[in-house]
Amino acid sequence: MSIDKEKSSLSAWKESAPYWAQYAGTIRTMFAPITSALIEDAGISPGQKVLDVAGGSGEPSLSIASMVAPGSVFYTDAVHEMAMATRRSAVDRNLTSLDFTQCIGEQLPFPRGSFDVVVSRLGVMLFNDPASAIREMLRVAKTNGRVAMAVWSTSRANPFFSVVSDVVSRYVAPTPEDPDAPGAFRFAEPGKLAGLVGELGGKNVNEHLLQFTLEAPIDPRRFWELRSQMSETLRTKLATLSTDSLSQLAKDVEDAGAPYYEAGRMTFPAEVWIVSTTA
Numbered sequence: 001m002s003i004d005k006e007k008s009s010l011s012a013w014k015e016s017a018p019y020w021a022q023y024a025g026t027i028r029t030m031f032a033p034i035t036s037a038l039i040e041d042a043g044i045s046p047g048q049k050v051l052d053v054a055g056g057s058g059e060p061s062l063s064i065a066s067m068v069a070p071g072s073v074f075y076t077d078a079v080h081e082m083a084m085a086t087r088r089s090a091v092d093r094n095l096t097s098l099d100f101t102q103c104i105g106e107q108l109p110f111p112r113g114s115f116d117v118v119v120s121r122l123g124v125m126l127f128n129d130p131a132s133a134i135r136e137m138l139r140v141a142k143t144n145g146r147v148a149m150a151v152w153s154t155s156r157a158n159p160f161f162s163v164v165s166d167v168v169s170r171y172v173a174p175t176p177e178d179p180d181a182p183g184a185f186r187f188a189e190p191g192k193l194a195g196l197v198g199e200l201g202g203k204n205v206n207e208h209l210l211q212f213t214l215e216a217p218i219d220p221r222r223f224w225e226l227r228s229q230m231s232e233t234l235r236t237k238l239a240t241l242s243t244d245s246l247s248q249l250a251k252d253v254e255d256a257g258a259p260y261y262e263a264g265r266m267t268f269p270a271e272v273w274i275v276s277t278t279a
Contacts, residue, residue, distance in 0.1 A: 076100075130186075137149075151273050163253065212270055215267045216266050
């Protein structure tokens with residue numbers, strides 16, 4: 001990817017950062033099962049030194065920091081605003097074992113063999129150059145250290161996404177997507193990420209499908225607000241619509257998502273691939 005495109009991608013995430021900070025608590029609740037699976041697959045335990053690559057709105061860094069003392073967690077993200085929001089959360093929770101570094105996943109500013117464990121939750125599929133980022137994660141892990149990553153399975157298996165995309169496609173013509181371009185479902189195909197990790201030198205590569213319930217105490221209207229604000233791609237599409245069309249689209253999304261709500265609580269079935277390896 002060109003430097004201009006990389007800058008554009010980072011700019012988009014910078015614009016999204018305030019929304020991710022706004023919904024950080026909801027995001028933490030929704031994706032908690034993924035965090036737990038990463039911690040288990042990576043074998044994280046007290047006393048370890050852990051690196052979180054592309055930590056976004058703060059997880060799994062915050063959860064890991066609360067359990068590794070007297071060890072430490074290094075949070076990284078390319079977006080300054082994301083890091084600052086996470087730092088505020090760490091201060092609020094009195095987590096003193098958490099350090100912060102702003103960087104891209106493809107250029108980790110740490111010496112070889114610095115960490116017992118390296119994790120990345122829902123970040124690898126969004127990197128401009130995932131192969132370079134995986135090489136970096138393997139490089140900074142200690143010999144026989146663990147590296148664990150989570151990426152989304154297919155859109156169909158994750159109606160949290162497809163409920164919205166199906167409705168939006170009726171209002172804004174979808175454009176052909178490059179399956180290898182940065183995006184949520186870049187590694188949805190079974191074995192795609194695991195195969196790449198193996199090619200790049202990962203040992204004892206393991207892949208398993210985590211099926212879980214993506215839930216949070218929000219109603220359909222709040223769900224639409226969250227989805228329409230957090231995604232830069234979606235915000236760009238919605239900006240082309242009239243006020244009347246936006247209003248109708250929002251209603252259509254709420255109606256389409258109605259089966260996944262009960263008593264003011266959202267409950268979507270969800271799937272991610274957890275890929276772990278030894279450095």
